[in-house]
Amino acid sequence: MSDLKLTRRQSLVLGAGALFALGTRGAFSQDATTLTFWSVRLNTPELQAALLPILAQFEAEHPGIKVVNEPVSGNLVYPKFLTAVQGQLMPDVAEAYSYHPLQFAALGQMAEMDDLIKSWETSGRLKDVVNEFAYKKFFWNDHYWGVPYNLDPRAIYYRKDLLEAKGIKPPTNWDEFQAAAIALNDPANGVYGLSFPAGNFHITQHFFMGFMFQAGGSILDKDGNLVFGTTARDANIRALTYLTDFATKHKVTPEGIGSWDTPDAHTFFQQGRAAFGMGTGVLIGEIQRGNPDLIDKIGILETLQGPAAKLTAGFFNPMFVWNYSPAKEAAMTFVDWFTQPGRLEPLYAANPGGLWPIFKSEFDSELTRSQPLMQEMLAKVIPYTTDFAYPGTGVPEMGVIDGEKMFAAPVNEVVIGQKTPAQAIDDAQAKMAALWEE
Template identity: 25%
Template sequence: MRVRTAFALVAVPALLLATSACSGKSGSASGSGTAGGSDVTLTYWASNQGTSLDNDKEVLTPVLDAFTQQTGIKVKLEVIGWHDLQTRIQTAVTSGQGPDVVNIGNTWAVSLQATKAFLPLDASAMKTIGGSDKFVKTALDTGGAAGTDPTSVPLYGLAYGMYYNKAMFAAAGLQPPTTWEDMVADAKKLTDPSKGQYGMALAAGSYTENNHFAFIDAAQNGADLFDSSGKPTFTSDGVVNGIVRYLDLMQTDKVVNPSNAQYDNGTKAVADFATGKVAMILNQNNADATIKKNGMTSDKYGVVAFPAPKDAKSQVASHVAGINISVFKNTKHKDQALQFLKYMTSADVQGQLDKPFSALPVLKDAKAVFTDNAQEAATFTDIYNKRAKPLPLVPAEDQYESTVGKAMNAMFASIATGGTVSAADVKAALQTAQDQVAASVG
């Protein structure tokens, strides 16, 4: 008898639920498409920018509602976490069934362009969006390979800066560094493992962060990751030495807690900074939200450009980071999608979104509003507009990120667990990464 009760308990709700089981219809490009504009719904995939997926939704919903009011075009929003974004985009590309508009990390832009699944924005499309002149030039450069019509335009701008704790610097009688050597010297003075205090924190277990610094440090040495024909050149001295310099912050300078080898995203390093465990972090400007959430106000820290060595060939301080926005080629609502791009990249909307998402304006002459710390705003604007270089604009860029980034994870792990990583080891690991990239480019 008890079995029957148990069975009924399971079966009855199940049947009730099963009747509704198939009603969840996903948004897709196959809307109820009359091209007139009045009855169109665009599906928009937005990557996670705020403190949670729901927070993103809260921020974006009023902005999208205003768009609907202006144009009559409805927008169905889905915020996607970074864990899922790449697979979701891949399956959308493969199947041709995806959203109308998507926003993505701009470093993937050229790799995604190579899939031919995104709408090339030719001159007339660009004009609809508001003209290519309105964007910061380096930011727009990330939208596609050189000499092609871009398949994405910048939406939110981000750049790396070196955050420092004002009180800790003042207590040690230090000025914010302007060269790599100064930075290391300051960090050493601020490191005291017995108190659990370190000069710097790095997201040393995050392959995305690691590959960014491999690029920036190599760029400071004047080295490129790919040659003009798109072949990887990871093993050149400039790249190897750049990576060694970055690894040595933990290995020989010992200004980084070995624990950081386990930091698989930027947040943990930022939390250490905000709670006074470390004096400096290298982070993009969207760290602000996390810093605030951990209880540090914007007057307690300053930001300078990530310093290059004294003899650096270039003063590059960041890659051109940020989020780009694209239209899926399969969309049935091309005109409306372009209208939407124009709206999202308009000065008004940028002004509204930059603050909650801690983003830099991607528009020329726009003022940074993401922080009330004027010095920080000026520094980041300067870095973004003048000292940032795009990551390699080649289709294999995404593979550079994963192979080199993961190789660096492994090297940091080896340092943290007591091993040593020599320049020869770095070179060997980069050779493997290079072979892997070459093998898959075919």
């Protein structure tokens, strides 16, 4: 197999401009096929403990296939995959972060998954997917390069007791939310109106993305063209201004959020020091395990109605198969089996709120019914959650835009006083645009 010469676009999308040989990882033997399965979002001890019996069940039902699971630390995802491509050590199948399969499809490394999507359509599974962008995000160059298997939502949590004490109803739109955060700000008594992570971290851009959608902004248009700082510029500036004004103008956020990542925001909110707090679904499990007495005092806001839309951002994370795996057919069989509705309930139980199914038929589960915050997330956030590439489908460049935190930087730069919202948007647009240069 000949080396692949990378275009400038491919080099930027991959993040490494080098030539490499394509190798093999999976193997056939007389008696069994062995699949190497990299798990990225399932790498914690709790999730590994829940995953291994699922893999054992697959092997019991498919005695000709053995699955060797290799958990991958989230901090090592990008370098590990880059090294694997260059060193001929790609796994046969993997689950990972949002745009990985598109990045590697741009290099001819991913297997087409059109047949699997077609089978989902025939069986009715495709109609069961909660949002069509969950699978359309993987459609690029006339093919599907991955299939979704879980949802990772973002939400705004609030302290019911603090709102009730001041007779404030949970806000439902931008104006109400801003007014409530200002009214509830009481730093003299150690309570702030709002806490959110504004450091130069991935989580920062996740919340910014929600406000972008609500303002009518986006990164791509419906055809996959970059519009972040062009036709969507005004809406994106409006969203960035609205979000950062809480810190810079209204001053209802604690000092130091310009260096905050997810744990900082989660901890501060659980300490009762903020009336509103932006957090991931993982916060639900953290409250249940560490602060169960807080459950009755905490609610999740309905997705806010913005000037243009009632939408928010979340991740529909993929499974994908390496194009040069000698066990590609077995890998497709595994993906189809693994993603069947009802299959991953042990994983959801091991990480309540952190992992969500993508199939509507799975939402009415005993786990969801037994957890009030999960019921609220399901009713108030998940129906309005869409993908970062909305209103377009995915393009490989989105992997770099997301992975390099290109729209987290504007939030951080404005909060720490380095740039105005307009300057931050324009500078981020220039960096994004470079990815499309040939």
